[in-house]
Amino acid sequence: MTAAVIDRTRAVGRSARAFYAIGKSDALAYPLAFGLSVFSRLTNVFLYYFVARIVTTDESVVAGGYFAFSVVGTLVLWVLGAGLEVFGSFVQRTIDQGHLELYLVQPVAWPLLPFLWFQWLVVERLVAGVATIAVAYGLGVRFETDRLPMAILVLALGIAATHAIGVIASSVRLLSKRADPVLLAYTVASTVFSGLFVPVQVLPGFLQAVSWMIPHTYAVDALRQLLLEGGEASSRISVMEAVLALSAFSVVAYTVGLVLFTRSLHYARRRGILGSY
Amino acid sequence: MSVARPAVQLRDLTKVYEPSPRWMRVLTRSASRTSKLALDGVDLDVPPGVICAVVGPNGAGKSTMFRLLMGLTTPTAGTAHVLGLDCSNRAESRRAPIGFMPADERSLFLRLSCRENLTFQAALRGYHGARLERRVRDVLEMVGLTEATETAAFALSSGMKARLQLARAMVHEPAVLILDEPTSTVDPVAADDLLRLIKDLTVEHDLAVMLSSHRLEEIDALDEMVVLLDAGQVVFGGDLRELRHIAALTEVVLELSTEAAAADVATALGLLHDVHTVERRDRIVELTANAPLGAVLAAVGPRTTDLVHVDERSSSTRALLRQVYATSRASRSTS
Numbered sequence: 251m252t253a254a255v256i257d258r259t260r261a262v263g264r265s266a267r268a269f270y271a272i273g274k275s276d277a278l279a280y281p282l283a284f285g286l287s288v289f290s291r292l293t294n295v296f297l298y299y300f301v302a303r304i305v306t307t308d309e310s311v312v313a314g315g316y317f318a319f320s321v322v323g324t325l326v327l328w329v330l331g332a333g334l335e336v337f338g339s340f341v342q343r344t345i346d347q348g349h350l351e352l353y354l355v356q357p358v359a360w361p362l363l364p365f366l367w368f369q370w371l372v373v374e375r376l377v378a379g380v381a382t383i384a385v386a387y388g389l390g391v392r393f394e395t396d397r398l399p400m401a402i403l404v405l406a407l408g409i410a411a412t413h414a415i416g417v418i419a420s421s422v423r424l425l426s427k428r429a430d431p432v433l434l435a436y437t438v439a440s441t442v443f444s445g446l447f448v449p450v451q452v453l454p455g456f457l458q459a460v461s462w463m464i465p466h467t468y469a470v471d472a473l474r475q476l477l478l479e480g481g482e483a484s485s486r487i488s489v490m491e492a493v494l495a496l497s498a499f500s501v502v503a504y505t506v507g508l509v510l511f512t513r514s515l516h517y518a519r520r521r522g523i524l525g526s527y
Numbered sequence: 528m529s530v531a532r533p534a535v536q537l538r539d540l541t542k543v544y545e546p547s548p549r550w551m552r553v554l555t556r557s558a559s560r561t562s563k564l565a566l567d568g569v570d571l572d573v574p575p576g577v578i579c580a581v582v583g584p585n586g587a588g589k590s591t592m593f594r595l596l597m598g599l600t601t602p603t604a605g606t607a608h609v610l611g612l613d614c615s616n617r618a619e620s621r622r623a624p625i626g627f628m629p630a631d632e633r634s635l636f637l638r639l640s641c642r643e644n645l646t647f648q649a650a651l652r653g654y655h656g657a658r659l660e661r662r663v664r665d666v667l668e669m670v671g672l673t674e675a676t677e678t679a680a681f682a683l684s685s686g687m688k689a690r691l692q693l694a695r696a697m698v699h700e701p702a703v704l705i706l707d708e709p710t711s712t713v714d715p716v717a718a719d720d721l722l723r724l725i726k727d728l729t730v731e732h733d734l735a736v737m738l739s740s741h742r743l744e745e746i747d748a749l750d751e752m753v754v755l756l757d758a759g760q761v762v763f764g765g766d767l768r769e770l771r772h773i774a775a776l777t778e779v780v781l782e783l784s785t786e787a788a789a790a791d792v793a794t795a796l797g798l799l800h801d802v803h804t805v806e807r808r809d810r811i812v813e814l815t816a817n818a819p820l821g822a823v824l825a826a827v828g829p830r831t832t833d834l835v836h837v838d839e840r841s842s843s844t845r846a847l848l849r850q851v852y853a854t855s856r857a858s859r860s861t862s
Contacts, residue, residue, distance in 0.1 A: 261653070268650035272636065272643070279638035279679070348633040355597050355627050356651045357619040425551060522544050522565075522591070522600040 265358050265366055273370025284374075291378040294324040295385045298447070311449035313485070314391075314478035321386040322477060323446035325379050326470040329405055330440075332368070332375035333413030334433060340367060341423055354524060360515050361508050364417050372409060379405075393477045400489060401476040407496035408469030412440075414500050415465070417507030421514040425523075440466040449484065465499045468492040533572035534703050534735030535579075535596065539605035540569040542591050542759075565591040567759035568605065573752070575702070578729050578736040580746050582848070583756035589739040590630075592756070593707050596737070597627055609703050623652070626696035630707040630739075632688045637681040641672055641691050644680055645698050652699035662698060670694040670724065686717030693721070697728065704729075706738035710745060722748055743844040755851055762855035770847060778846070779823050780838040781812040788833035799826050803850070810835075815846060 277284055302317035312319045344350045344367075353363060383393065419433040442448070443457050444466035450458055461467045472492035474481040487495075518524045544563045566588045573579045581589050594600045595607050598614050607614040610624050636644050645663045654662050667673050670690040675683060680691060689709060696704055709725070710718035722745055729736050740746060746753055746767065753770065755763040763770055783789040786809055793807040801818035816823055820839050824831060 264653065264655060265651055268647050271650070272639070272647045275639050275643050276636060348629065348631040349636075351597075351599060351629060352634045354599060355622055355625070356648075357623045358651060359619050519599065520601050521547075522542070522594065524599050 269366035270369045311451045311484050313481040318391045322474050329375045329379040330408045330412040332371040333416045397476045404472045411465035411499040414503030414507050421510035424514040468495045534575045535573040536608045537571040541604040542566040543603045573735045575733045575735050578751040581739045581754045587756040588759040624702045626701035626704045628692045628696040628706040635680045640677045642676050648695050649698045666694045666698045686713045704736045747844050778840045782836040784833045
């Protein structure tokens with residue numbers, strides 16, 4: 251029994267390495283394109299640098315000034331976006347390129363695929379996140395580093411929570427092929443209502459209630475407290491509460507997501523529409 | 528003589544594609560509003576060391592059969608087994624002994640080198656370290672792509688891409704190969720080379736190979752087991768020689784001394800029940816028949832003395848298949 255578990259764990263490890271390597275090689279096959287894609291993600295930083303010059307800020311809702319506030323929003327947008335992208339454009343690309351069936355015929359458990367596809371994208375987005383911080387630092391934002399490990403934990407939990415939502419979205423995508431209402435609705439909600447660029451406090455009451463249902467809200471709130479001086483002034487929850495909320499989101503969404511993903515795969519398999527358009 | 532246990536075994540395999548339920552039409556456009564019978568009670572055994580060419584017109588059920596074997600869809604009824612493992616089983620270990628070559632060359636990672644493409648596949652199949660490197664090198668050599676080891680897949684010719692796909696299917700030393708139209712994108716010479724390679728590998732590794740093809744000359748060249756599918760049913764399963772024997776279709780070309788004699792002979796042969804087609808061009812009469820040459824000559828009767836030249840040929844594969852499909856469709860429509 252133990253030997254079987256060890257064998258299985260090793261097989262998962264091998265698969266993880268193989269998928270990571272193929273994702274990396276594919277992305278870096280065109281180094282300039284990769285570099286430019288990272289650079290393009292910095293557009294927000296420059297944009298909000300100038301926007302901050304004309305925005306009057308209230309420290310009680312915009313900690314550290316609007317530029318620093320939006321830099322953390324940008325960081326969360328890019329890094330947590332990996333969890334959504336894997337089931338948005340990535341799965342679509344996989345279907346369009348004819349790779350989905352290739353993945354499905356490998357001796358890899360299908361529920362593992364969402365995790366295997368995800369690895370390189372996270373690294374890619376983390377590179378963009380580090381670049382965002384570096385440029386913001388160059389433009390004058392000073393980050394607190396005392397509680398960096400906690401910030402990394404919050405970021406990791408945020409990635410996990412959004413990835414879990416991505417798994418739910420992918421269940422719809424496997425059947426719908428094109429339209430992806432879950433992902434679309436979530437992307438709009440997370441960009442507008444979670445406080446990435448507009449403080450939640452200025453939203454109408456019912457939208458503030460909606461914001462509590464979005465993992466981005468907790469991640470960005472906690473990260474501002476951890477990374478920006480005086481970040482607590484504009485926060486609505488403590489870091490610990492954010493950590494607990496993100497953990498709960500991850501557990502619930504992964505449980506629901508993996509059940510739905512596996513069921514969708516098997517339903518599509520039975521109907522003969524796996525890998526089709 | 529001992530009979531090898533089949534590596535691939537299909538029993539009463541049936542697949543019906545159902546139309547999308549109403550709720551799914553909110554999500555996506557439905558491919559069909561009616562049920563479609565894609566495979567209808569197919570029985571088939573493919574032993575090790577044998578290539579089974581699956582032939583049929585579009586919509587005959589070839590791809591469905593392969594998708595069932597790969598576990599990409601499930602049967603509505605019946606069973607499909609590969610090396611005794613049930614193909615409808617979801618366990619990933621079931622997929623391990625099969626090498627699969629999809630019809631679409633885009634399934635290669637086109638930006639990556641031949642080595643990287645094979646390394647990914649081999650790593651997923653449990654190879655690592657020096658053993659992985661050695662295996663990738665050996666397989667590239669086996670398919671003649673050693674020189675292209677570091678070449679990106681997009682830069683390969685279609686023939687080389689087909690070889691790389693074959694290498695990928697072979698990299699984990701499978702016992703069963705499933706090749707979906709392996710030669711569809713390559714020129715006839717490259718296709719011939721690829722088929723020779725597949726034949727060699729089949730013998731060398733005692734593989735059970737199932738391949739689909741639209742190219743009739745390839746089926747001739749393979750000279751192996753043939754399964755003719757039509758409307759989801761097997762209308763013939765065996766080797767081509769057996770099919771020719773059953774169909775006993777003969778093409779005869781008669782050259783006569785005059786056009787008048789040719790016209791008489793064509794008319795006389797046209798009356799014969801076993802003669803399928805008769806065509807006359809000047810002094811030449813060409814016919815296809817389910818009758819031995821002697822019976823044809825007997826029907827020529829008094830004009831035998833006008834015969835200048837007689838040529839008997841085995842029917843072309845195309846004519847053979849056309850006849851088999853026509854017979855099966857006729858029997859389906861009468862039943």
